[in-house]
Amino acid sequence: MKLVFATHNDHKLREVQQLLPKSIELLSLKDIGCFDEIPETGETLEENAQIKANFVTQTYGFDCFSDDTGLLVDALNGRPGVYSARYAGEQKNAQENMSKVLSEMKGKENRNAYFKTAIHLNINGKSVAFEGIVEGIITDKEYGDGGFGYDPIFIPSGHEKTFGELSAEIKNAISHRGRAIEKLVNYLKKKA
Numbered sequence: 325m326k327l328v329f330a331t332h333n334d335h336k337l338r339e340v341q342q343l344l345p346k347s348i349e350l351l352s353l354k355d356i357g358c359f360d361e362i363p364e365t366g367e368t369l370e371e372n373a374q375i376k377a378n379f380v381t382q383t384y385g386f387d388c389f390s391d392d393t394g395l396l397v398d399a400l401n402g403r404p405g406v407y408s409a410r411y412a413g414e415q416k417n418a419q420e421n422m423s424k425v426l427s428e429m430k431g432k433e434n435r436n437a438y439f440k441t442a443i444h445l446n447i448n449g450k451s452v453a454f455e456g457i458v459e460g461i462i463t464d465k466e467y468g469d470g471g472f473g474y475d476p477i478f479i480p481s482g483h484e485k486t487f488g489e490l491s492a493e494i495k496n497a498i499s500h501r502g503r504a505i506e507k508l509v510n511y512l513k514k515k516a
Contacts, residue, residue, distance in 0.1 A: 325349065325512070327447075328356055330376040330390035335472040342496060343505045348512060356384050369394050369406055370453060373444035381446040389445040389508060393501060395474045397437040397462060400428055408474070422466060422477050435461040437478065439500040443508055452511060456503030471495060 328351045329340055337352050344350055353359070362379045366372040369392040376390035394408040404411035404425065412420035429435065436459070443454040459481045466476040468488030476488030480498055487495050496502045 326351060326386070327512075328353070328380055328384070328386040328388040330362065330380045330388055332361075333472075336391070336501070339492070339496060339501060340505055342492070343502060344509060345513065351386070353380070356380075356386060358384060364392065364406075366392075367406065369440060369442040370444070370455075372406065373442045373453075374451070377444040377446050377451075387445075387447040389443055389447075391441050391443045391501065391504065393439060393441040393473075395425070395437060395439055395478065397425065397429070399432040399434045399436075400425070403428075418473050422474055425462065425474065426465065426477060429462050429464075435463075437462050439474075439478065441500040441504040443504045445508060445511070447512075447515065454504045454507040454511070456500040456505070456507070458498060458500045458503065 325347060326349045329337060330353055331337055332353055341350050358380065362376045364372040364375065366375055372392035373390045377388050380386055380388040380390070394405045396402045396405050404421065408421070409416050412424040438457055438459040441456045445452045460479050463477045463479060463486060466488065467486045468476050470489065470492070471487045476486050479486050483490065487499065
């Protein structure tokens, strides 16, 4: 089975490849010759995931899934949320995004936050949605250099280390994307 993951992000592609069964050939946007920056104009993570998957299916004719992930921080009224990738500006700089969140969190007692991944799958003319959530807290500074995005400032519940410090195996087993991908994989196994 060939399936396109609508992403230009090599980190995400590798993370997802580790989770999918070998029977699924995972293609990236680059693999299908799509170099467009697909506009994420939705007001929710779910809408953005759907926009990206629909663009690939309608433009290139492939079965496709797409995700959108956000960090939602209680003390920041759910920000950065849908703007997580570009929180500090359109340059989408992870370091600047983390710095902005840490700056806005200075002096805040409530450090609760959660990561949410929304996945939209278009397959055999059907559309299906999945989501994964992991709760945790925002740290006072960066810890670790693993993962990507906000990983060095987020400690998942039940752990003492940030996603930036945890191994890829542990992170994949407990992460929001891992949980959403697990639902996607279970669905695909039933269809295969």
